[in-house]
Amino acid sequence: MAVPRREGVRSEGVPQPDGGRRGAHPGARRRRGRVTGPHRPPFPVGWFAVAAADEVPEGALVPLIAFGQDLAVGRTPAGGALVAHATCPHLGADLTVGGRIDDDGVTCPLHGWCFSHSGACTSAGDGPVPEAVELRVWPTGVSDGTVWAFHGRSGEEPAGAPPGSGGPPPGPAVEVAGHPEDVLVGLLASQLADPGATHGSVRDDGAWVVGGPDGVRVPGPGTLVLSGGSCIHVTPVDGFTVAVRASGVTVPEPRAEGNRTVLAGFRDWYRRFDRSSAPARRPARSGRSGRRRERR
Secondary structure, eight states: OOOOOSSSSSOOOOOOOOOOOOTOOOOOOTTOOOOOSTTOOOSSSSSEEEGGGSSOBTBBBEEEEETTTEEEEEEOOSSSSEESBBBBBOOOOBBTTTTOOOOSEEOOOOOEEEETTBBEEEEEEEBBBTTBOOOOOEEEEEEEEEEEEEEESSOOOOOSOOOOOOSOOOOOEEESSOOOHHHHHHHHHHHHTTOOOOOOOOOOOTOOEEESSSEEEEEEETEEEOOSSSSSEEEOOOEEEEEEEESSSSSOOOOOOHHHHHHHHHHHHGGGGGGGOOOOOOOOOOOOHHHHHHOO
16 A cells, blocks of 8 residues: 555664655655765665555545655556645645546646646636646556556656566555665565575666576566565655565565675666666856857
8 A cells, every 4th residue: 555644664674784744754854855875865766666556546646655755646547547746736735635536637626726647737727727837746657556656856757667576466565764775685685595696687678686587686776576476665755764565475574684795786786776867968068168169
């Protein structure tokens, strides 16, 4: 189920191998955007599982905390889903209190303003539609009975669809203290009991794997697929906690120690999610050098 707005953290966290909206927990505003480790952004770039599709009501919006934001998630009659900011950009109404979603978009419960799935305002009641008013939305997909949301930098779009897992939908979320990378490392360590596993590798599709084709793989920044096909999903809640959801398996106890060579290789691979996946824009030239080039 989606992670509702809550008070406090329900978990003691995982061992570390190395070393102002209503209902948000104390300190949530202070934590947003903060780096949780040496040069690591708190929210990696990529697709994350945010809910089991069959636990999100059709036509309604329910609260979700992810990526340091108060969000709303809902499912459409056609089977799609949408993750959006929980606040209407008109006058700040809470979309999770009576807001509606259908195949065309989202309707605010306060004044009936409507927004498309891309966030554009499509109706402003009896008034003209303001082009400058938009609802912030997150790229959303449904795969393997799971609702996925893409977290990027400055509104970037994903390069591909959600990774999927091939397993059953995830169970209820349990909050765990830690950065997504550290939590995944602890979970990986619990799966690498085979001393023969000396290193991981990267498949053609970009997934990190260890233990051969049928071993453990990580297709994205928040999903661990076990050898039997079961999955564990790790999704950032704020800069200090993650929501852990398991599908087809009980979440194993993370370990503080493991195969250092394998885990170090995994951390190196995980660095790709620290930065935007979109091509960088070339800055415009300015100053004297730019003016000299223009005169030529």
